[in-house]
Amino acid sequence: MLLGDTPFDAILMDITWLPKYARAGWLEALDDGFDQTEIQELTNGAQLGNIYEGSLYRWPLVADMGLLFWRTDLMEKPPSTPTDLVSISQELQRKKKVPWGYVWQGRQYEGLSCVYLEMIDGFGGQWFNPEGEKFGLDYQPGINAAQWLTNLINSGISPRAVTNYAESEALQSFKSGDSALMRNWPYAWAELQKEDSQVRGHVGISTMVSIPGVSQASTIGSWGFSLLKGSKHKDAAIKAFKYLTTNEAQVELFTEYGYTPTLKSIYQNEDLLNEYPYLAKLYGALSIAKMRPETPVYAQLSDVLQRSLSASFTDEIEAKSSMKNAQIFSEQIISAAGGGIQ
Template sequence: MARTGERRRPGRSQRPAWAALVLGLLLILLPAALLARPVAAATTVRVLMPSPFVDATASLVADFNRDHPQLQVEVARGPLDTEAMSDLAIGGLLLGDTPYDLLMMDVSWTAKYAAAGWLMPLEGLLGDNALEAMVPGAREGNAFGGHLWRMPLNGDTGLLYWRTDLMAAPPGNIVELEAVARQLQAEGKVRWGYVWQGRPYVGLSCVMLEMIHAFGGQWWQPGSGRAGGQTQLDSAGAIAAADWLVHLVRTGVSPEAVADFAENEALQLFAAGDAAFLRNWPYAWREIERGGGPVVGKVGVTTVVSAPGHSSGGTLGTWGLSLLAGSPHPREAAEVIRWLTGPETQKALVLDQGYAPTWASLYEDPELKLKHPLLAVQRQALEQGPEVRPLTPLYAQLSDLLQRQVNGLLTTDGTAAGAMGKAQTQSAVLIESAAGEHTASGPLLKQAVSKSSHASGRLQAQRRQGVA
């Protein structure tokens, strides 16, 4: 009894002590465990992309998520159409509360989104020379106002498609293009000579940008002011560009229906063997080859052609990733940008989807060279300096104005000088109306600016040197 009593006594006195110890430990450890859980849990980076990119990257994203349990990528499917995609993104951004960390952006949005303060600069996260290993042309359109806002995922430019069964070599300039087209039409080998995009939408602006440069003009003259420059649509080069396009339609080299053609309509006509030349993007190559139509194996691709004595690149039409201001974890999001736009991902996308890469090293990759014959032309197009759309927050409106004037010219019987003169006046009024300041060529402050057309050629040359 006594022994048990002795045994119990210390037991009785110790049990509360043990209990207190366990309880205390629990009290310390439990909150610690609870606090530690979010740290251990994965960070989710949300990306909004246009529908086709969601499909293209689906398996890559799944692989990434499997390999990175701590950093998960969640992709939201946006609409197919570029403008609808922009509307969706802006809707959330204007409310100041967007659920996404990253946004897949068209090259023509950079200036507007940056000026609106919706993006976070990337140079601090990805380094000052994040773009250095890219092909020169692919580096353009990503920076604005001294900051890097976007990492490009693909390096698309406008290209010229031609029929290898109808001619020995592609035309060297637009005069040759027109002559070859006319002859093939006269011989009855093709119904139409040249098809392109003439519908009043973004595609027509891309065609016009190429043509204006092809005639030695320029759409946008970078300069001072809130808009960052002014338009030069009434210059000789710009008028000649519109004049050539309308001449193609009026003389039957291009069908009248080209005024309602977007990329796919033009592509269908060419793929059916009804046209000698087509202006389109790199994706058209795979569409033609996959389509199994009458021209499979008879299609060549080259860079866009200019008027004799001038040189123009294809319009740059890349998509890239931007980091939205207000993302709660910019560092992780930048990591996702680095991976999703990186060489390994791009290589997979070239192989699976036929995207044009932006990294110079991928253009040297033997496997890609073998499997993707378009790469050589694409590299040339990017290196010779693609045309970048006016780098101003007002681009969307300026583009809208120009499309309407040029499309109106194609469908009515006005003159190119009249239409481009109108486009120029309307652009100047638009800049004054949106910027709240006078422009040198604006009608509110009438001034002759004939000297600027001389300066434009020089600036253009400087810009090209800067690129190369």
């Protein structure tokens, strides 16, 4: 692609890369291939992250969003606020029901950025406000989110080793019965129902906590198809995109492989809802899905955030200062990129 010539027609791409690829001129717009009726058939969450500068460049294959998994044998209902999560965790730990209250993705990688996005929104802030082109990392909600995550580690609610946890490590802790709560993605549900799961039949799904009066948030993750610039088979590629995202294909991807559907019709299928009751929870999470900053320099912004959070988690610097640094470096990245998020 860098050389302006590729033997391929299409690419399956993670949601955060679209602005970079579209701005670089590596993609063909899909506006002529999909109409508004087809777009409206997607769930609210699946409609996010497909458009750049007014044109459709990506068609979602599967959806993905952050979820809060909880032990139904240890609590009557999941926590809804940060305070609830802390108090429930500490009570279960005090009674020696579990070694750890809550596990999540604390390693210095993209999963940490997803965790933080849900918490800064949950505390009433925003990582980035596209309307005013302002970062909110060093505003009070951003600081509170970083401090809350840091406190989880320092108080022992989360293991100190959570700073090395990605999805698989968090899943293993929860699956083995060592944790009462876990932040992860929908794929974890099928893993938790396997015969080797110590919590099989005792797992519920909810969305991430938020302070009273503030809507909960779920980081949207998604893989979708894009058409590469210079494709010699544009019509055939778009036809393939449509075939692979039909209602029938979406049902098979969900029932056989556990991938989260993108079409509203799947979540309205009574037979599927009866057989897979948690499907309704997935739909609810998609309705509150939030995008990470949509910019060609997202990778740099995410790296800055991860490094700043890690510094706070390991007590190199206090949360307030770490978020101040993240704010300054993020503004510098945007300024160097031309002064605008696009």
